[in-house]
Amino acid sequence: MKTLLDCKKACRVKVLKLNAARELKQRLISFGIMKEAEIEVLEHAPGKKTIEVKVGKMRIALRDQEAELIEVEKL
């Protein structure tokens, strides 16, 4: 199983599943992170604590804990 956290910079992936609890899942969906969505990893903050991804045209920052809950496959 590969998660968004495992992805390197500039990697493009497709979301397979959100393993988050209901509230966080809603939050991710409201930012466009949902099944079938395509995500590009843009940048990692120092220590890979936060990552910046691009969904559609929007840039979103996520913490490592949240990125780990997003199951993805490479495009």
Place this chain on the structure above:
Amino acid sequence: MKEIVNMQGKACPVIANHIKVALVGQPNVGKSMLINSVSNSHLHVGNFSGVTVDKSEVLFDHKDYHFTVVDLPGTYAFTDYTIEERVTHDYLCAEDYDIIINVVDSTNLEKNLQLTSELLTMSKKVVIALNMSDEADKEGIEVNAEYMSELIGVECIKVSAATKLGIEELIDAVIRNYENDKNESKLIFSEAVEEEIAQIVWYLDKHKYEAKNSYRNIAINLLKNNKKTYAKLHDNPIWTELQPILIEASSHIELHHSSDDIKEAFAEEYASFNRGVVAEVVEQKKQVEKKTLTEKIDNVLIHPIFGIPIFLFFMWSLFQLTFEVGAVPMDYIDAFFGWFGDAVGATIPNDDVRSLIVDGMIAGVGAVVLFVPNIIILFIGIALLESTGYMSRVAFLLDGFFHKFGLHGQSFIPLVTGFGCSIPAYMSARILKNDRDRLLTLFIIGFMSCGARLPVYVLFAGAFFSPEMAGNILFVIYISGAMLGLIAAKVLKLTAFKGADEPFVMEMPKYRLPSVKLIWHTVLTKTMMYLKKAGTFIATASMLIWFLSNYPHNSILEEDYAYKIENAINQEEKVHFENSLSTDLLEQSYLGRIGKFSEPIFAPLGFDWKMSVALQAGLAAKEVVVSTLGVLYALGADVDEENNSLINAISKNISFPSAVAFIVVIMIYLPCLAASIVFTREAGGIKYFFYLLFFTSVAAYGMAFIAYNITKMLM
């Protein structure tokens, strides 16, 4: 009602011609800016999520109508997760309004339509404002507004808040929609969902269920688990038969989407409808460059290695500028108030009244106004950080670090705002969704030295260090305050605020060039606020302190010294007696008595009674600390022309360790009265104020004690 009555005379006498508009959109789509160009009003428009937390109303007239536009907080989706979303959701569901203007960002249509599609399932009239169409043109994105209107069944108008394009058309469309009946939106779902909807509609129709909304609307709401629709139907006899149909419908849909969450299923439905709409109406004319400008800038500013040093450099430059450039006009202001005091004093014959006005009021207010240049520069810097979008990048860079201390990357925004003024900082802490995270941040904001404390630091830095060093010292003071705050956060997180962390999911908005008008407006408002405080609150406080320091008179002491001064053998002895007279008089004044009474408490920190008094006066407002010291030391100081400035008085009368301890107390202890009130409101109860009072007092005293003794040992 009052506004309506007031405006009747202006354009139109009929109250029925009043249109109430709810302005809804995702964050950073330029809603507040749109409202600005519609009505020329002046709301604060920022470029990071969460500027509009309270809904604000704007009134204006157009054609035969009175408009009330309610600017609702930006919300990504129709949920209750954040405070903003809750405010918007509650308003849209429960309040009375005529029409929704949904503002969307034309350059990012698919994402924005997510909220739109949810609005379309409400039984309200909607007009869509395709905002930022000028930017879309630049990026080669063409949106076919007519075709889009046709596809989704509501009017879509191209506008640009920045260039004021299409504003008139937008308002006309609102009027048109207000006058006509509502069109049913053409939002369609996948076949599986449409089947279930048809099933429920058929059932409602069969039983001739009476409702204001369309059956389709009710069916969708039922399937989406809308609580209010449920409650309404729950009491109806048809419920017993409807319930099994609903349960089956939901499980079909969930099966179809292989998800156990009906909301997730609907989100996917909306997303695929939106993808369809965007594919039809949006044409990407020229291929955009591989990297947008924002991405190029981000490559540097949020670089894993260079990002943080760059940020620190920005902050350091800001403080240097505050001190260096801010110092230039200070001499002029100082000279002006000196001249003004003399000029006014010459017209007042009565000694006591002259002293009250010149030494009390003018000197006190002058001491505060002196720092206006510094404060303007600091405010400009913070406004720049905010409006360019850099603030979100900093949150991204620092979250890993902040998280270690139990704070949230977004805590950075209120914390940095705290360097300007604690009051907006407390208010901006609302961007933190989790109550525990927000409370923790609220407790820490006070450690970020606000603009009002700057005068104290500038005064002491100037008194003990050379002008070249003062800027660096100032930077050290600010940074160490922030460090102390982080340590305090960790302590609180481990004790009072234990619990799970809030997730960190945040939009990084596009970089935007800050608008001069906007910055000017923000800085002007804040500076005027500061000056207003100087004119009213601080003038009063200075007069009060002047009174307390001049009364009661002691005629025996005065006569005694008058005799001594008269018989002084030389000029030097005369000056000496004059000085000790004013010192003695001050000591037996009301203020002296208060100071003397509390002196033992502050003695371990090396404070004399004057410093104790200044600190206590600072509980009202930090600006008062400087004006109090001004009043106290000016009266006791040498009358000599060359040494009469406050800076010299301080470096002469206060030892270095005491000064360090004094700065530490100023850094940590309770912010001003007004900020304390806002804190209490934002934290949600008076008990939090007492926690804060206790927490800050103990921390301030303890840290000052340590600082005093360490400095003493080192000297």
